[in-house]
Amino acid sequence: MSVGSEASPPAGSRSVLQGKGIHKYLGSGERQVHVLRGVSLDLREGRMVSIVGPSGCGKSTLLYLLGLLDRVDGGEIHLADREMGAAGDYQRTQLRNEHIGFVFQFHFLLAEFTAAENLMLPMRKLARWGEEEMHERAVELLREVGLAEKSERRANQLSGGEQQRVAVARALANEPSVVFADEPTGNLDVKNSSMVFDLLNRLCHERGQAALLVTHNQNLAGRCDEVLTMQDGLFVG
């Protein structure tokens, strides 16, 4: 449910990430734009939230801020019981590795690596598992997205839909608390869009991960647990 600039949390599940009164300005001087005007949001485990709204309303900006890829100009972001609004780059990067998974409009797979190796990249950084275990986990995740048999193929030897499914699996590689998806189906045909969305939706629910989806696709947005509409930097009813 969302009212005004605040999206109120549903009861029951544990809060994973909270954004409170987030402000963001882009540009400088006379061309400065107040993109986010005190937005608050609570993401809870096992729930998929979508944000919809016209281009330039600030939804992707919010996603990048909550994903600790950008810095807020005002407000707070709480992740893993820590306030991350003013945290340094090292800490934010470390938390991204441990707690956040991303799926972008473009898959951003590393072309020089195989599908399994791409999945192992965040795992290698986390250093929680051994080499063999990482590979097993990567193949298992690829099996979940229906690509186990293509685990040793280079990223550029996969189709667009397959690449995006690998990107979904990669976002889940480190068992993050929250997955951010920015137009994850924006570059795919209808069939692949539906497949990727279903995959993301099913895996997040099965694994109890929170997910925030930014999309223009009203149909997909409507299939999320909650839909937030944004306009001019605020959530609107």
Place this chain on the structure above:
Amino acid sequence: MARKSTNFLIALRFLLSRKRAMLMSLAGIVFGVTFFIVTQAQTSGFEQFFIRTMLGVNGALRVEDRIQQTMRSMEAERGTGFAISMDDSVEYIEGVEHPDELESAVARFREVVSVAQVLRGSAEIKGNFREMFCKPYGINLEQFLGVSDLDEQILYGDLDRFRNNPQGLLVGIKLAQRLQLEVGDPVLLEAAGSNERFRVSGIYETGIEQVDKERVFLHMPAARTLLKKPFGVSYLQVNLLDHERAPEVAERIERVVMHGSMSWQEREKTWLQVFRALRVSSAITVSSIILISGLGMFNTLVMIVMEKTKEIAILRSMGYQQRDVRRIFLWQGFTVLSLGVVLGCILAAGATYAISRLPIRIRGIFSTDSFVVHWSWTHYVAAALIATVIVMVASYFPARRAARLEPGDIIRGTSG
């Protein structure tokens, strides 16, 4: 551990994505390192050979003219008789008047291995109806062998023949050629108004033209008779444990025995400077090849940074720190550098060996029939150091630029 190998793995894959450009940079480093080592091996080879030749002929240092301090007195006030004495200058009295005493004093220095007395003069040498100027050197053979390589310089005849003949004579190859002398030929030496008959016991070659065309060695008693110098010698030739320390030892000997003492470094200063200048200038010239390959490396890495901005952004978004990104690019530089240095060193060793087999006849300041090379690990270390500094500096700036990329900006920029 995992983190280091991951950064290296990513670096390697990025590197292989631009094989051609990297191979060009690699080739530049390989050839730069090779040329550096080869030119250093040659220039220092000739320098070392010159030093060896010159030490084998003239020894590590010479103790010669006696020093006499001259004092000057200045009356402080007329009529008072009070005067101030001060050192004015030193005078050198030619030659060594008491060679045995001086020899035993010099031999007491810890660094001195052997000392030989040498009496030098000028004479006319006549043989085969020809006449030339020469410089007779009176020596005690066994003593002189301790301060020179005379035994290795004999080309014809032998030292035993000289040892066993009080009127024997050793003549330089150039002089022998000019007078058409052979071993066993009689010669007449004329000096100080008298003639002495000698017989050629051996013909030597030092490679130093000036020596080979003038110097003849006689036994000391024969030289004294010929030159009419019954006492004293011209100088003491000294051999040291460590010839590199000759300047310091010479200074101490001079201070203690009050005889002018000159190290080989001072004596051959001009030639040594020529060799040093050659070595430095060739090092600078050849380093420019490594510098150019460093620029190539810089360009390649900058291109990779530009091409891989999305990959860098995604790595950052999935938790790779700025320092990881920096290391990924530094690893690329380091990988090419390591390969370049190793291959360059191997190629240089092969090239140095091949060059040492190339025939070239040099006479004048030394004698050689092939290129002279000096094998020294310092050349390899110096080449590796220069390449390391240039390549790592060239890699650092693209690496820093990559690390500073903001992942949010890049990903936002690529989104529709």
